[in-house]
Amino acid sequence: MDYTDLYIDGEWRKGAERFDVINPATEEVLASVASADIADADAALDAAERAMADWAARKPRERSEVLRRAWELMTERLDHFAHLITLENGKAGADAKGEATYAAEFFRWFAEEAVRADGMITHAPASGARIVVQHKPAGLAVLVTPWNYPAAMGTRKTAPALAAGCGVIIKPASETPLTMLALMPLLEEAGVPKGLVNVLPSKKTGALVDHMLHDPRVRVVSFTGSTGVGRKLLKSAADQVLKPAMELGGNAPVLVLKDADMNTAIDGTMLAKMRNLGEACTAANRIYVHEDLAEAFTAKLSQRMSALKVGDGTDPSVDVGPLVNADTRDKVAEFVSDALAKGAKLECGGTVPNGPGYFYPPTVLSNVPETADCVQDEIFGPVAAIQTFADEEDAIRRANNTEYGLVAYVFSDDFKRAMQVCEKLDYGMVGLNRGLVSDPAAPFGGTKQSGLGREGGHEGMLEFMETQYISAEW
Known part of the structure; x- marks a missing residue:
C-alpha cells in the first residue's frame, strides 16, 4: 500500500504507533497503518485552522472548481479506488465500483452546491428594517466515518464541508483507512490547499475524537455509525455546543x-x-x-x-x-x-x-x-x-x-x-x-434514534454553515 501514514498539513507522518489492516477475504495483513495520538490531533487542528482562513475567504466559484476537478480525477481512477475498497472492505468488484462511482459524485454535486448558499433580503413587517440573511462557514469539522463505505462516507462529508468553506479532520474506521488515505494525493492534485483536509487513522478512536470535540476551534462533528456510539459523541459535543450531523443505525x-x-x-x-x-x-x-x-x-x-x-x-x-x-x-x-x-x-x-x-x-x-x-x-x-x-x-x-x-x-x-x-x-x-x-442530490438521514441532520442534497452543505442575520436600515 502506497499511503499508510498520517496525513497532516499536506505531509505524510509516521506516527508513534501502527496497527494492521486485515484483508477480510484472506485474513492476511494488508498493510500496517500509522495510529494517531493526541499530539497528532492538535497538529491537524492547527493545520486546518490555518488553511481554512484562506479557503473560507475564497470566492464560491473557486471552491466549486476545485471540487469539480476532484470529481473528474476520481472518475478517471474508479477502478483503482474500487480495487482498494475490495481489498480492505471485502465487497465484490461490481459493488466496490458502484461505491467508488457514488463517492465521486459527491464532489460533482457539492461543486454545484458551493455556489448556491443562497441568502435573503426582505422587509421586517413591523419595523420596516431590512432583514439580511446569509450563510457562513461554521468552522472546523471533525468527520468520523465507518468501515462499510470507506470511500463514499468520506466524500459525503468532506465535499459539503469544503463547499461550505470549512477545514476538516477525518477519522476513518480502523478496519478500512486505506481508501481515504489514498484519496489525499488526488485532492492535492485537484487544488485542495495544504492543511485543509487531514486524515487521522487511529486505534484510539474514543480518546482522539473526544479530545478534538473539546477543542474550541471545532464547530461541527459529523458521524456515521451505530446509535450507541452516536449517543456518546452527542454527549461530548454538548460540552462545546457543537453542530452535530449524525447518521446512525437503522432497522x-x-x-x-x-x-x-x-x-x-x-x-x-x-x-x-x-x-x-x-x-x-x-x-x-x-x-x-x-x-x-x-x-x-x-x-x-x-x-x-x-x-x-x-x-x-x-x-x-x-x-x-x-x-x-x-x-x-x-x-x-x-x-x-x-x-x-x-x-x-x-x-x-x-x-x-x-x-x-x-x-x-x-x-x-x-x-x-x-x-x-x-x-x-x-x-x-x-x-x-x-x-x-x-x-x-x-x-x-x-x-x-x-x-x-x-x-x-x-x-x-x-x-x-x-x-x-x-x-x-x-x-x-x-x-x-x-x-x-x-x-448525492437527496437529503439522506433519519428520524428517531437514526440520527440528526441530513447529508447530501442542499441540506448537506448547510450542516457545515451557520446562518447569520443582519438587521439594517438604508
Whole structure:
C-alpha cells in the first residue's frame, strides 16, 4: 500500500504507533497503518485552522472548481479506488465500483452546491428594517466515518464541508483507512490547499475524537455509525455546543403490499438487502410480505439468493464477498441460529463455510417471529428475514415499532395507496418500488434514534454553515 501514514498539513507522518489492516477475504495483513495520538490531533487542528482562513475567504466559484476537478480525477481512477475498497472492505468488484462511482459524485454535486448558499433580503413587517440573511462557514469539522463505505462516507462529508468553506479532520474506521488515505494525493492534485483536509487513522478512536470535540476551534462533528456510539459523541459535543450531523443505525422494513408487482418487489428487495452484502444502515432488515404473495415471494427470493456466487471480491465472477471481520460474521451467524431456535424456517444458506475469510452465504429465513433478535437489531449481513401480514395497517404498525427511523421500502402497483402508506411510515427516507434511496442530490438521514441532520442534497452543505442575520436600515 502506497499511503499508510498520517496525513497532516499536506505531509505524510509516521506516527508513534501502527496497527494492521486485515484483508477480510484472506485474513492476511494488508498493510500496517500509522495510529494517531493526541499530539497528532492538535497538529491537524492547527493545520486546518490555518488553511481554512484562506479557503473560507475564497470566492464560491473557486471552491466549486476545485471540487469539480476532484470529481473528474476520481472518475478517471474508479477502478483503482474500487480495487482498494475490495481489498480492505471485502465487497465484490461490481459493488466496490458502484461505491467508488457514488463517492465521486459527491464532489460533482457539492461543486454545484458551493455556489448556491443562497441568502435573503426582505422587509421586517413591523419595523420596516431590512432583514439580511446569509450563510457562513461554521468552522472546523471533525468527520468520523465507518468501515462499510470507506470511500463514499468520506466524500459525503468532506465535499459539503469544503463547499461550505470549512477545514476538516477525518477519522476513518480502523478496519478500512486505506481508501481515504489514498484519496489525499488526488485532492492535492485537484487544488485542495495544504492543511485543509487531514486524515487521522487511529486505534484510539474514543480518546482522539473526544479530545478534538473539546477543542474550541471545532464547530461541527459529523458521524456515521451505530446509535450507541452516536449517543456518546452527542454527549461530548454538548460540552462545546457543537453542530452535530449524525447518521446512525437503522432497522429498515420492506412492505410488499398485496398489489405489488412480484418482479419489481424481488428486484428491489435484492438490491435493498444485498447491496454492500447487507452491511449498510439502509439494508432491508425486516421483510413484511402480504400473505397472498408470501409463498411465491419466498421461493423467488430464495432462488435469487442461492444463485449468488460467494468468494474473494477480486474475482470478477464473484457476487458476494466476505463480511468485514470475524465479529460481524459471528454476529450474523448468531442471528440466524436464534431465529431458527425460535421457529423460523431456513430456506437457503445458513452455514458458515470453512475459512480462510469472513464469509457468510446469502440466507433466507421465512416465518421469522417478532421475538427473533434479527428483527429487533440490525443484521448487517446477507440474511433476509421474511414475515407475513394480512392487514396493511398492522404491517405499518409493525414497521414503525422500532427506535430507528432511517429508511423503509414499499412495493405496490397502486401509486395513491402506496403514497398513503409511505406517509404513515415514521422514516426519514422511503424507497417506493425501489431498493435504493441513496443519492448525492437527496437529503439522506433519519428520524428517531437514526440520527440528526441530513447529508447530501442542499441540506448537506448547510450542516457545515451557520446562518447569520443582519438587521439594517438604508
